[in-house]
Amino acid sequence: AQSVTQPDARVTVSEGASLQLRCKYSSSVTPYLFWYVQYPRQGLQLLLKYYSGDPVVQGVNGFEAEFSKSNSSFHLRKASVHWSDSAVYFCAVSLITGNTRKLIFGLGTTLQVQP
Amino acid sequence: NAGVIQTPRHKVTGKGQEATLWCEPISGHSAVFWYRQTIVQGLEFLTYFRNQAPIDDSGMPKERFSAQMPNQSHSTLKIQSTQPQDSAVYLCASSSWTGNTEVFFGKGTRLTVV
Numbered sequence: 001a002q003s004v005t006q007p008d009a010r011v012t013v014s015e016g017a018s019l020q021l022r023c024k025y026s027s028s029v030t031p032y033l034f035w036y037v038q039y040p041r042q043g044l045q046l047l048l049k050y051y052s053g054d055p056v057v058q059g060v061n062g063f064e065a066e067f068s069k070s071n072s073s074f075h076l077r078k079a080s081v082h083w084s085d086s087a088v089y090f091c092a093v094s095l096i097t098g099n100t101r102k103l104i105f106g107l108g109t110t111l112q113v114q115p
Numbered sequence: 116n117a118g119v120i121q122t123p124r125h126k127v128t129g130k131g132q133e134a135t136l137w138c139e140p141i142s143g144h145s146a147v148f149w150y151r152q153t154i155v156q157g158l159e160f161l162t163y164f165r166n167q168a169p170i171d172d173s174g175m176p177k178e179r180f181s182a183q184m185p186n187q188s189h190s191t192l193k194i195q196s197t198q199p200q201d202s203a204v205y206l207c208a209s210s211s212w213t214g215n216t217e218v219f220f221g222k223g224t225r226l227t228v229v
Contacts, residue, residue: 036220043119043206043220090158100171101146103218105158 002027002095006106014114015083021076021109023065023091032094033074034103035065039087047089050074061085086113116141119221121207127227128197136192136224140209147190148218149182152204161205164190165212197228 005024013019025031032051036044048059055067065076074091088110092103120139128134140147149161151174160174164184175182179197184190194201204223210216 041222043222044208045220046217049217099165100163100173101165101212102148102160102163102171102174103158104160107157 002031002093002104004091004093004104004106006089006091006109008109009107010110010112012112012114013081016080019076019078019081019085019111021089021091021111023074023076023106025072025074025091025093027072027093030069032096033065033067034092034094035059035063035074035076036090036092036105037087038090038108044090047076081111081113083113083115086111119207119209119219121205121221121224123224124222125225125227127229130198130228131196134194134197134201134226134228136194136205136207136226138190138192138207138221139188140190140207141219142188143211144209144219145187145212146210146218147184148208148210149190149192150206150208150220152206152223153202158206161192194226197226199228202226202228 003026034049035047038044047063048057050057050067058064063078088108090108091106122137145166147164151159162175162182163171167184179195182192204225206223208218208220210218
């Protein structure tokens with residue numbers, strides 16, 4: 001069964017510092033992976049996605065993620081965070097079996113950026 | 116493009132009452148999903164429609180929960196005899212059906228059962 005683990009429930013960084021949010025997945029096949037962000041009282045917004053090819057994918061607002069098959073990971077990175085990046089970040093894997101399709105989410109990491 | 120529209124944004128119901136949540140997917144999207152979000156369980160898949168047909172309801176509680184998509188412009192999630200444990204944010208999402216295209220989420224309906 002596919003699953004996603006985000007080991008850090010909360011991460012606090014200072015504005016301007018670099019960021020890494022960790023994501024580990026479990027999948028019997030090469031997965032389709034996503035990072036979503038959720039701002040307060042908002043829905044989820046897609047940051048980036050990985051389907052195949054270059055393991056480093058670029059997303060919006062300076063975010064990037066690196067896929068590692070050997071480590072079963074898809075960590076999210078940003079070189080310099082801004083206070084507006086404070087939000088909850090979700091890693092997800094897409095499960096397509098037969099005619100059905102769904103996203104399996106991790107529990108999320110709350111990012112707090114301190115001024 | 117107004118995105119996925121969910122109404123109401125907040126709903127408070129008394130224990131035992133019925134709650135109906137509405138979703139208007141993005142025009143042209145053939146796939147519609149419902150998820151439930153709680154602090155403890157995170158984001159849980161509930162059900163999935165494709166071209167208005169129910170495809171996968173494996174995440175739906177077997178009792179009291181039902182979902183419908185009577186036309187391509189809206190879907191409803193109905194909870195009968197609501198219980199305090201049904202309190203959650205219910206998210207609707209839609210996408211086009213071409214494999215793993217982006218799934219767009221609404222802002223959710225926060226249901227509180229008192």
